[in-house]
Amino acid sequence: MSPVRPAPVFPYKLVATDLDGTLLRPDDTVSERTREALAAATAAGAAHIVVTGRSVAWTRHVLDDLGYEGIAVCGQGAQVYHAGEQRLLTSLTMDRRLAVLAIEKIEAETGPLHLAAARDGLHGEVLIGPGYQVQDGPLASIPSTDRDGLWAEPISKVYLQHPTLDDDELAAAALRIAGDL
Template identity: 70%
Template sequence: MSTGPASAEPPAASSVPSSTQSFRPSFQPSFPYKLVATDLDGTLLGEDHTVSARTREALAAATAAGAAHIIVTGRAVPWTRHILGDLGYDGLAVCGQGAQVYHAGEHKLLTSVTLDRQLAALAISKIEAEIGPLALAVSRDGLDGDVLVGPGYRVQEGPLPALVVDDPAELWSAPLNKVYIQHPELDDDALALAARATAGSLVAVVMAGAGVVEILPLGLSKATGLSLAARRLGVKAADTIAFGDMPNDIPMFGWARHGVAMANAHEDLKAVADEVTASNEDDGIAMVLEKLLLG
């Protein structure tokens, strides 16, 4: 799931082609899970950054059958709220790769884990000593935390706004929930592998999407955030089905009873998934939920 900085405002929800098939069961369906956990980018969202009508209806049918839907995303809260609002979502959401448990209905952070900035700076210095200079961006903590982009960091095209700063010291001037790293030559997988090998005893390193390698507090993952949220909902791992597309979803799959990778997922996630569905563009979530609802 991509969670990296970008430069444009989020697009308005687009209409769904008339050929999309709606799922409207004529009976009250049963459903084998109490919790449906979905990643956002590359999973729940299409390439237009919206949720299709078919997927909305399938999720609504699952919740009508007694399941709760929870979004589990690498995006921090400020980059997630507009999507939650568009969905009419007022429950708990796990944001920031598990760092934040957010109550959408109350607009309140229930938990927030910050990254030790001194430890992160040490980790980055160790990585740079091994593979050379990195370009950095950071996500500041809080309900309104900005994403700041430092010199040389390549900003992705997309709907997520970021602030460009000229002074690298400004990146470290306020509490953070993550640091984004880029390398001028290494691809995402190679960079994540090198960073983890060099500084994995100090911080967690995840690859969350194309061009998005992140440094997080050691031990933090989507699974830790999801387990906290599930506990608040009174739901267990054995009651959970999870959907994702990137290596940062691996811990969530390890925690949940059933992990479903999208057809567009990274091969590392497919390797540990219990099931592979269609892509996010082809309503892969809806296809699985509809089948489960029909028994």
């Protein structure tokens, strides 16, 4: 008779997962295999935390679908959300005057930008300025013809597009021009 071996001990106390390119498939869903792996890790005693660059508003639907009730660190660390309580625990907003200054500096060298701004909070609607090409997703977008209106309320993110520069070229220019801000 062979000895009974104890179940292997899970070596980690915490499993932190990003969403895009990690937990999520390209269609924004979580596979059954990933669900099973997370369930096995938590059953073995590990805590699971979601850490993502997405704002809470862009993250909530994924967490709801997953049945996730823990803590999520969102918006590049600017927001902490308790999914079980559906409550924003902390949220740091952008300095709107500094954002406007950075945009003015960038536009002085690159020409006009197409802009959008995400409002702070659980719902985080995105105000879309003229010319900005909206990405499909679950978040409500609100067209705005008033550029100053983009900064009228606390914001968590500013999105930039340029009519001729691609994303990499614009990011490099923005870093060079306003990276110190």
